[in-house]
Amino acid sequence: MTSTQHRGVAREAPASSRLSFVTTIAGLSLAGILVVGQLYTVIPLFSLMAGDWGSSPTAVAWTATAFAIAYAVGFLFAGPAADRFGPRRTIVVGLAATAVVTIAFPLVSSLAAALVLRVVQGLVAAAFAPSAFAYIATRIDPHRRVAAITWLTSSFLAAAVLGQLAAQAIGQAAGWEPVFLAGGVALALGSVGLRLVLRADEADGRATVADAFAAMAGLLGNRRLLLLYGTTLMVLLGFVGVYSGLQVAGPPSLAGNDGALLILRASGLPAMLAIPLITPWLARTAPERRVAIALGVAALLSVVTGFLTDGAAIGVCLFVFVAGIAVAAPGLVQAIGAQAGAARGAAVALYTFFLFVGAGLGPQLATALAGFGFPAVSLAAAGILGAGALLALGAATRVRP
Incomplete structure (x- = not known):
């Protein structure tokens, strides 16, 4: 920390610091819901489109x-962009560009055109997540960073539910096009809001894309990081697989019941809100072991959910299932950051890459197994999450010299 930063901290009153923290994290989390929500909004709209x-x-x-894969690839370039141009500028420009593409999406008239525009949307939307993590790493007090990361990652998970809830409600009332129009307007407002809330950048402009890729290549030679990235791939693959499975292969008792599906999607939201509040307690356990336990619980609940037919019972299981995912995602950020050392920025860019590659494969998992019914989807998701838990345990094991 520079002497200027020390003087800034000294002048800032504790109450002002708390207000700034709350405002910043609230703004980033809301933007995270809007951006990541663009991945999931199409799931309830498949039939309409x-x-x-x-x-x-x-x-x-x-x-x-298409969105998720482009989104994941975009992370590899968004991290270096945040280093070179500053996270605030990258966030604001990325949100504005995403708003424009999102508003344009209802103009497409074919699936082929839609896929092209979704790729573009994913690429520009990718500017947000690595830049938000970079902003937290450089602008949030160290003792508040774990809480900030947990809130941000929880917003990404909440987007899976809230994006589907909003899309389903608007789609049923007005068609699929207004879903994207409303999303685009909200993203534009988010761009303006964060430009006002976030502090100005202090990027030195010396970082290059080549430097970032060199750092990433070096990280992939670390055994523990490879195991953690493997775990990261499994997290949203299993999570999105289960939620997509409810849509395309849900239990017969829920088939065609949009109201029941709406309630099931909402059942996990309280868990997403609760997990950040118990972060100090969770932090007592080493992050790799925390991730392994959380994914093991999620895998177990995925198995149970697959064989239930009662909507209320499924809702309870989804609550616990989502809680496990909500514990695992920020735990992985913490574990990866600790292993990466000075290459934390490149490490987090790879984390977001693997996380959303998994998210993009989730719907394909569900549609591939839909013909065998929801139990097949949930069992496959359980196997994936269980494998992630084993990889996390492997990362927690000390390597003998």
């Missing part, structure tokens, strides 16, 4: 995957 484009819901599921 398929009808307009003369396609099938299975084919339209590629709109989720």
